[in-house]
Amino acid sequence: GDSVTQMEGPVTLSEEAFLTINCTYTATGYPSLFWYVQYPGEGLQLLLKATKADDKGSNKGFEATYRKETTSFHLEKGSVQVSDSAVYFCALRPSGYSTLTFGKGTMLLVSP
Amino acid sequence: DAGITQSPRHKVTETGTPVTLRCHQTENHRYMYWYRQDPGHGLRLIHYSYGVKDTDKGEVSDGYSVSRSKTEDFLLTLESATSSQTSVYFCAISEIGASSGPSTDTQYFGPGTRLTVL
Numbered sequence: 668g669d670s671v672t673q674m675e676g677p678v679t680l681s682e683e684a685f686l687t688i689n690c691t692y693t694a695t696g697y698p699s700l701f702w703y704v705q706y707p708g709e710g711l712q713l714l715l716k717a718t719k720a721d722d723k724g725s726n727k728g729f730e731a732t733y734r735k736e737t738t739s740f741h742l743e744k745g746s747v748q749v750s751d752s753a754v755y756f757c758a759l760r761p762s763g764y765s766t767l768t769f770g771k772g773t774m775l776l777v778s779p
Numbered sequence: 780d781a782g783i784t785q786s787p788r789h790k791v792t793e794t795g796t797p798v799t800l801r802c803h804q805t806e807n808h809r810y811m812y813w814y815r816q817d818p819g820h821g822l823r824l825i826h827y828s829y830g831v832k833d834t835d836k837g838e839v840s841d842g843y844s845v846s847r848s849k850t851e852d853f854l855l856t857l858e859s860a861t862s863s864q865t866s867v868y869f870c871a872i873s874e875i876g877a878s879s880g881p882s883t884d885t886q887y888f889g890p891g892t893r894l895t896v897l
Contacts, residue, residue, distance in 0.1 A: 710891050765810050766837065767822075771821040
């Protein structure tokens with residue numbers, strides 16, 4: 668079945684450091700790919716998405732590129748802030764379906 | 780922010796009691812979902828609905844039932860709660876499911892309900 672694998676956390680960084688959170692997936696066809704963010708005590712918010720190969724999603728300085736050849740959708744940000752501390756979830760929606768499959772989440776902790 | 784509310788936000792109950800969680804939306808979206816979030820598991824789909832009275836099972840549906848009698852409300856029922864159902868439950872909505880295009884391919888989440896079964 669479909670699955671999403673994320674790097675385990677927590678990822679601990681200093682402010683202004685470069686961030687990469689790895690995400691790889693297993694799915695048939697051409698799924699849509701998502702990154703969601705969850706701040707403490709809140710629900711999930713869509714951060715960015717990509718719906719076809721080579722698409723780049725971007726939002727709030729975060730970017731991720733849909734790589735079909737490596738089945739990856741790694742999240743990157745050039746300079747993290749303390750306010751970026753949260754849990755990040757990678758997810759896929761299989762082509763032709765409405766449901767999402769999530770990774771287990773990666774906690775990011777950014778210190779001043 | 781999408782208009783999604785969940786009630787109650789927190790609940791403590793005892794093993795064997797029935798529990799119903801409510802998700803209410805003001806967006807008139809067709810699809811609604813219930814997930815549970817547990818440490819080390821991420822989010823797992825319990826049930827979802829693709830219209831009034833139309834529902835289907837997700838990955839972890841055992842011990843749960845759902846009902847959708849109106850577009851705006853999606854109820855999740857634990858008929859006889861167990862300690863393994865202690866979790867944070869999230870509702871989500873989306874406009875279009877299987878036939879979605881790039882601009883509508885998003886699920887929006889509610890604030891969650893923290894359920895503790897003693």
